[in-house]
Amino acid sequence: MNRAFRNVGRVMLALFALLAMSATYWSVWRGPSLTKRPDNPRRLNQELHIARGRILSSNGAALAWTEMGAEGAVRHYSYPALAPLVGYWSPRQGVSGLEEAYNDQLRGMAGRDSWSAAVEDLLHKPHQGHDLITALDMNLQKAADQALGNRRGAIVILDPNTGDLLASVSHPYYDPNHLTDDWEQIRDDPDHPLLNRATQGLYPPGSVLKTVTLATALADNVTRSSEVFTDATGLFIVEGFPIHDNNHPGISTFDLPHAFGYSCNIVFAQLGLRLGPQRFKQGAENFGFGQALPLPLESATSSVGRDVALFEQPGLATAAFGQGEVLVTPMQMALVAAAIANGGLVPRVRLVREVRDTDGSVLQQIRPQTWRRAVSGAVAQEVREAMIVAASDGWARTGTPPGIAIGGKTGTAQVGGTALPHAWFIGFAPAIHPQIALAVLVENSGQGGAIAAPIARRLFEAALR
Numbered sequence: 001m002n003r004a005f006r007n008v009g010r011v012m013l014a015l016f017a018l019l020a021m022s023a024t025y026w027s028v029w030r031g032p033s034l035t036k037r038p039d040n041p042r043r044l045n046q047e048l049h050i051a052r053g054r055i056l057s058s059n060g061a062a063l064a065w066t067e068m069g070a071e072g073a074v075r076h077y078s079y080p081a082l083a084p085l086v087g088y089w090s091p092r093q094g095v096s097g098l099e100e101a102y103n104d105q106l107r108g109m110a111g112r113d114s115w116s117a118a119v120e121d122l123l124h125k126p127h128q129g130h131d132l133i134t135a136l137d138m139n140l141q142k143a144a145d146q147a148l149g150n151r152r153g154a155i156v157i158l159d160p161n162t163g164d165l166l167a168s169v170s171h172p173y174y175d176p177n178h179l180t181d182d183w184e185q186i187r188d189d190p191d192h193p194l195l196n197r198a199t200q201g202l203y204p205p206g207s208v209l210k211t212v213t214l215a216t217a218l219a220d221n222v223t224r225s226s227e228v229f230t231d232a233t234g235l236f237i238v239e240g241f242p243i244h245d246n247n248h249p250g251i252s253t254f255d256l257p258h259a260f261g262y263s264c265n266i267v268f269a270q271l272g273l274r275l276g277p278q279r280f281k282q283g284a285e286n287f288g289f290g291q292a293l294p295l296p297l298e299s300a301t302s303s304v305g306r307d308v309a310l311f312e313q314p315g316l317a318t319a320a321f322g323q324g325e326v327l328v329t330p331m332q333m334a335l336v337a338a339a340i341a342n343g344g345l346v347p348r349v350r351l352v353r354e355v356r357d358t359d360g361s362v363l364q365q366i367r368p369q370t371w372r373r374a375v376s377g378a379v380a381q382e383v384r385e386a387m388i389v390a391a392s393d394g395w396a397r398t399g400t401p402p403g404i405a406i407g408g409k410t411g412t413a414q415v416g417g418t419a420l421p422h423a424w425f426i427g428f429a430p431a432i433h434p435q436i437a438l439a440v441l442v443e444n445s446g447q448g449g450a451i452a453a454p455i456a457r458r459l460f461e462a463a464l465r
Helices: 002-029 031-036 041-048 080-086 097-101 103-107 114-122 138-148 176-188 206-219 256-261 265-286 313-320 330-341 377-392 395-399 448-464
Strands: 062-069 072-077 131-134 153-158 165-171 228-230 235-238 241-244 253-255 345-347 352-356 362-365 370-373 407-413 422-429 436-442
Touching: 041 072, 062 080, 072 080, 072 176, 080 097, 080 138, 080 165, 080 176, 097 103, 138 153, 138 165, 138 448, 153 330, 153 448, 206 256, 206 265, 206 313, 206 330, 206 377, 206 407, 206 422, 206 448, 235 265, 235 313, 241 265, 241 313, 253 256, 256 265, 256 377, 265 313, 330 345, 330 377, 330 422, 330 436, 377 395, 377 407, 377 422, 395 407, 395 422, 395 448, 407 448, 422 448, 436 448
Parallel strands: none
Antiparallel strands: 062 072, 131 352, 153 165, 153 436, 228 253, 235 241, 345 370, 352 362, 407 422, 422 436
């Protein structure tokens, strides 16, 4: 009899051990991943009892806020055009954009006391999240959205001194207020409104990349601003590969700043060949190419192309004037303009300035930071002067507002086939002591000087007047 009891006891102990191991596995090891699943009823219920904090513009305008209703939290968005940046919050679709990047702060979980959290969860008491104060200037944001209109593309406007993201445009966009009802239509839209073109879109840059090539060539002493170039034929052959150039307006001899202003492909192909693949690639990396962008949002990485292409002379020559395999994000090119405006320093993009409690007290302050040094201050000054020449004498002059001196560079990026090229403009204003730097991209629209530069001109006026 005793032996039978002992056997039963052993079986019971083994079962209890298995039960404990199972509970530990599901709660400790698999628990976090299960909690994050969008179809987890417990997570859905928990999210609906959190009054997420507000997302505010730099002057305090509410861009996103939560209303607690009979069925729980409902998120509202006052300016749907900012959806690619602000993102969305949905108990079913999850989170994206700033909503995701600062999810812990918006949920009020950052620094939350575990005992208080347990009590609130037990009592099903709504928990109040923290507010985000962004760097967005809504007057400039609205001007940028209106300037781009219904065309596909992106605009990024930065303060080159602080890295503040003053405006971020990505068209087309979606309305996050109707995300759940329209989810399948939004998700399957061939124009990809869920894609933040400013940070995730990769495009050939065309001639705006000449800014990077110019800075690298000056930094590596393969040219100087006073060098004079001659191009009488508009044709340059690189190992049998023809490079054509009809950009300079009937002028065959010009110095380096005017070669930049006239966007002479042949001059910049020659500069790329002088640099060689390693120095050219390193120069681009100094601006941040090949690395993740300095911001917490999902983003794509810009690149000047594969080594195998750059180590071939035609590939290097075409990459140096922004074609070939070069792919960039509008944010990366805005950072290039910001670095030239900021004495060669690439700022770290600041999306959020402060995190505040419900009573307005500052819980976290994000200070301006430098991401990296692209070139020396002296080289940045030479490139800045070339961009000023481009905006006064060259093709970028269509981006210059009356009475305001700026620095700029246009780009017309060929995409192959019969499709129209992408139109680009990057620049800064005013020319002395710049306050803003920007990048404008309009997909498949034509010449940069005819399409993107006038948009930039409107934004310079909006920012500085």
